Amino acid sequence: MKKKDKVQVAIAGLLDMFRSGEIPEKIAIATNPHFNVPSSNWSLNNRLIQLFHGTFDSRGIKQWRIIGRKVKKGSKALYILAPRQFEIYQCKCGLTLFNKDVSKEKCKGCSSLIDKSEIQKAVTFNGVPVFRAEDTEGKELPYENILVPKHSFMNVASAWDIEVKSSGFIGNAYLKWKFVLLIVYLLI
Numbered sequence: 001m002k003k004k005d006k007v008q009v010a011i012a013g014l015l016d017m018f019r020s021g022e023i024p025e026k027i028a029i030a031t032n033p034h035f036n037v038p039s040s041n042w043s044l045n046n047r048l049i050q051l052f053h054g055t056f057d058s059r060g061i062k063q064w065r066i067i068g069r070k071v072k073k074g075s076k077a078l079y080i081l082a083p084r085q086f087e088i089y090q091c092k093c094g095l096t097l098f099n100k101d102v103s104k105e106k107c108k109g110c111s112s113l114i115d116k117s118e119i120q121k122a123v124t125f126n127g128v129p130v131f132r133a134e135d136t137e138g139k140e141l142p143y144e145n146i147l148v149p150k151h152s153f154m155n156v157a158s159a160w161d162i163e164v165k166s167s168g169f170i171g172n173a174y175l176k177w178k179f180v181l182l183i184v185y186l187l188i
């Protein structure tokens, strides 16, 4: 079969899988067994961020060090978002007060009393650098070297010259992730 035909067959197969709803099941098979990694507990947004970077497992430098791995030279961090809550108060003098200044009795600008009922909570996000498991080396990870099961999903990948590798799966929520997972599988 020519490469072009292979691709067409692969796409047709892929569409069939979508139609039949088989894909989540395929992915579940491909990603068994399940492993718990730190990112299993991340917010949906953060898990999406790492999925779009093509990984199921990313951690901070220290976290990697603790389990006996180090980040390979030249690897770039990806940034997840850590929410930080803070208090904000808009004084009638026009000054916006934050955190410590809000908890005081009087506005630091005009010395008027701070109306506690007008204090609002807000959230800011700090970027936290993490590195993909793929960009680390050292002690073997529990989910490495799992054999990828053979099934039709793999034909699609090989027709596209895409390497499919096995990976521990984050949590048990694969149904929610079916489309994202598919994209990730096509990217890696």
Ligand SMILES: [Zn+2]
Pocket: 091, 092, 093, 094, 095, 107, 108, 109, 110, 111, 112
């Ligand atoms: Zn004021």
